[in-house]
Amino acid sequence: MFKIKQINPVCTKIWERPNLELLNEFKNPDTEICITTIKKGPKEIGSAYDEAKAVKYVLEEAEKAQREGFDAVAMSCFLDVGLDAMREALDIPVVGACQASLHLASLLGSKFSIITAGNGGAVRTIEDLVNKYGFKSKLASIRQVNLTPLQFAVEKQELKKKILVEAKKAIREDGGNVIIFGCSGMNVAPWLQEQVNLAVVDPLIAVIKILEVLGKMHLTHSKLAYPKP
Template identity: 35%
Template sequence: MRLLVVNPNSTSSMTARIGAAARAVAAPATTIIAANPPTGPASIEGYYDEALAVPGMLAEIARHERDGGIDGTVIACFDDVGLDAARSLATGPVVGICEAAMQTAGLLAGRFAVVTTLARSVPALERLAQRYGMAGRCTIRAAGVPVLALENPASGAVDRVRDGIRRAVEQDGAECIVLGCAGMADLARTLAADTGVPVVDGVTAAVKLMEGLVALGLRTSKTGGYAPPLDKVR
């Protein structure tokens, strides 16, 4: 099984960390291909960055499907950037890490909280919670951490995320935490041990979900809104 884990931003060091987290949970027979577009926003923080990231991400998916034979694709951005377009383009199933993480958290707890990066990301994630049927079960908290600060161990970003988790448990009644950024993919087990509640990372949750879909022989339906793109002739 070959899975593409695509980071829609152009920061290759983050892609490497995402790929390592994905490989750590993948089955022995699963090959993880971690990739990012060569150009585009260095991080995705809000609607503007999302829009800029989509064309490069779709081109990366198309390239790997053409050249490498991909069985499924994981979109490794918590905004589930370009998810519907990617499902139309890809031949195999496509899973966004936000949807995977929220559905996983919903199996573990009655209420959960998403701890994300900056406040500007909160409205987009609230809309996704509504879309995925989780709005009544979760709260969204911003830790005040720029995405790229997660790349710097000296930034204090991890401490702010840990504090956000504790506040979500104490003030929001969260019984489980979802990490609201792919750049946090390597922190879940440490933060769970530190805080005493289950902590779900969307990258690893999406990989395990994708392995199940592929093993079951399931693909995205192409009979409706996810029909393949049409050729455009002027």
């Protein structure tokens, strides 16, 4: 059994059930997923300020996962909260939702567009991550839906309308030929893929599937790149 601890970097459990239902559809039969939510911190992640409030508690959960014998850790948030710190602290594989999505999307097309939530701070952070991971030349655009992550969870029909509008603009106006949904756990990617007839990457699924591959290949991040503190 390959055991993955998924960390939600928010102090609300609203995402746990939909996340687990989604992942159970796509995980390998020999994969066990445990979802944990931080005990303190923000209720949603939409800015660098929110990230800073969450990192300490994310790191605590990650270190606990390794002590408890988990085989890998997934960061569910698209802003990859605390990813580098976790990689420094842990020996088991740690992958972020944004990181996984960008790598997967780069295999599927020449330009990708990201549709996300939050405010300008979230867009800036995503731009920084795209540059950091080396995908600047493949980014067609980042488009923002005028709903917060928490609103995403309770206004799903409105969310679908808004992301479809932005996805069509991303394809028609920005030249995107792959779409990444830049918010985890909403399970709208299959529906959106049917609407636009292009590949749509769900970050939550992407990070779990990449961790499964790393596990099968007995690979983890380089400790030369991420040395112990």
